[in-house]
Amino acid sequence: MTERTPEPEQFASLLKDRAPKLLACANDNNIEAAVQILIELQHARAPQLSSESDVMENLREKALLLHDNICNGQFDSALVNLQEMQNVRDKGLYQEIGRLTRALHNAITNFSIDSQPTDEVSELTEASDRLGYVIELTERAANRTLDLVEDSLPLVTAIQLEASVLKLEWQRMVQRDMTPAEFRTLYWRLDQYFQKLDVDTAVLSGNMTQILLAQDFQDLTGQVINKVTVLVKEVESSLVELVFMASQVEAITGIIAHGNDAHRDSARDDTQGHGPAIRPDQADVVANQDDVDDLLSSLGF
Amino acid sequence: MKILVVDDFATMRRIVKNLLRDLGFTNTHEADDGTTAWPMLKNGTFDFVVTDWNMPGMTGMQLLEKIRADEQLKTIPVLIVTAEAKRDQIIAAAQAGVNGYVVKPFTAAALKEKIEKIFERVG
Numbered sequence: 001m002t003e004r005t006p007e008p009e010q011f012a013s014l015l016k017d018r019a020p021k022l023l024a025c026a027n028d029n030n031i032e033a034a035v036q037i038l039i040e041l042q043h044a045r046a047p048q049l050s051s052e053s054d055v056m057e058n059l060r061e062k063a064l065l066l067h068d069n070i071c072n073g074q075f076d077s078a079l080v081n082l083q084e085m086q087n088v089r090d091k092g093l094y095q096e097i098g099r100l101t102r103a104l105h106n107a108i109t110n111f112s113i114d115s116q117p118t119d120e121v122s123e124l125t126e127a128s129d130r131l132g133y134v135i136e137l138t139e140r141a142a143n144r145t146l147d148l149v150e151d152s153l154p155l156v157t158a159i160q161l162e163a164s165v166l167k168l169e170w171q172r173m174v175q176r177d178m179t180p181a182e183f184r185t186l187y188w189r190l191d192q193y194f195q196k197l198d199v200d201t202a203v204l205s206g207n208m209t210q211i212l213l214a215q216d217f218q219d220l221t222g223q224v225i226n227k228v229t230v231l232v233k234e235v236e237s238s239l240v241e242l243v244f245m246a247s248q249v250e251a252i253t254g255i256i257a258h259g260n261d262a263h264r265d266s267a268r269d270d271t272q273g274h275g276p277a278i279r280p281d282q283a284d285v286v287a288n289q290d291d292v293d294d295l296l297s298s299l300g301f
Numbered sequence: 302m303k304i305l306v307v308d309d310f311a312t313m314r315r316i317v318k319n320l321l322r323d324l325g326f327t328n329t330h331e332a333d334d335g336t337t338a339w340p341m342l343k344n345g346t347f348d349f350v351v352t353d354w355n356m357p358g359m360t361g362m363q364l365l366e367k368i369r370a371d372e373q374l375k376t377i378p379v380l381i382v383t384a385e386a387k388r389d390q391i392i393a394a395a396q397a398g399v400n401g402y403v404v405k406p407f408t409a410a411a412l413k414e415k416i417e418k419i420f421e422r423v424g
Contacts, residue, residue, distance in 0.1 A: 285388065
């Protein structure tokens with residue numbers, strides 16, 4: 001697809017014509033001339049133009065010939081010139097398509113997306129697995145933390161309640177507003193409270209430590225997310241490359257794209273939600289609950 | 302007071318339920334999106350709905366619109382607790398008849414204040 005089929009007859013006649021000269025040059029040790037003939041033959045075999053400037057130069061030559069032929073009234077030759085110009089344009093086009101095809105192939109290969117399932121997992125599949133892992137880790141940590149808090153709260157409440165009762169009793173004792181029997185009860189109640197305090201605060205302290213440890217997911221998920229971010233950036237640049245190439249293909253072949261991206265974007269339904277606001281400094285996003293309240297009260301809410 | 306907590310993340314439902322319990326609301330039920338919430342609302346006698354916005358199936362916003370369009374449920378107070386923070390979205394929610402809007406991450410105090418305000422207004 002990247003090379004044009006050579007015209008066999010033209011090439012054959014050129015070969016017959018040049019072969020004796022090539023032989024003569026070789027016999028005379030005129031290597032330079034022989035190489036020139038070889039290059040000429042190679043060009044005839046695979047008529048490719050090395051660059052855009054070649055195409056322009058070629059067109060310019062043909063245009064001058066065309067001009068001369070028209071001025072001299074040689075219309076047959078002029079028509080031949082026109083055909084040749086068309087051929088030059090076609091060659092340029094084929095060459096460009098060939099280049100784009102190779103680039104496209106490379107870009108797709110870089111994507112690591114395999115349409116056929118293979119033993120090797122593609123990077124993108126791995127990335128979604130990694131993100132799944134992040135969800136799993138964060139969920140586990142949240143549940144563990146919530147469990148520990150739920151275990152701790154009743155202990156704290158009990159300690160608090162008993163403390164407030166004992167505080168009142170203690171004040172009565174300080175004010176000497178207490179019978180000896182009541183004092184004895186308070187005495188043992190305090191003793192029990194201190195023992196319970198000792199045990200319960202040890203449990204609470206252990207729970208706190210475990211809550212601290214449950215936050216270890218941050219380190220792991222942070223690393224995973226960083227890796228995925230790098231991959232997303234790579235994919236993005238590959239996509240930009242692809243889009244750029246597609247636009248070149250469109251430019252060369254004259255395809256007009258009826259893009260409605262902007263329309264599609266603006267039409268995105270607000271009811272579907274946008275997810276958490278990553279950058280609260282954006283103009284259309286509220287920064288905090290106060291902003292929400294201000295906005296709602298401005299609406300007479 | 303029977304409350305329905307709608308959120309697709311179980312941990313968030315748990316956090317909201319815990320906060321509600323601290324506020325003295327113990328009769329709480331859970332749904333993981335609008336689609337599951339709807340039959341519960343239709344068949345149950347809920348007094349209050351706390352819902353997230355962004356959920357698979359039916360979103361919180363769609364649930365709100367559905368509640369407001371339903372003869373039987375249209376007066377039930379709805380509080381949206383969400384990470385959705387676009388101004389247009391908040392305005393849309395207000396226009397759809399939301400009773401309160403709390404953005405995540407939120408504090409227990411913020412949730413308490415909004416809930417108290419809602420019951421003050423509703424009576």
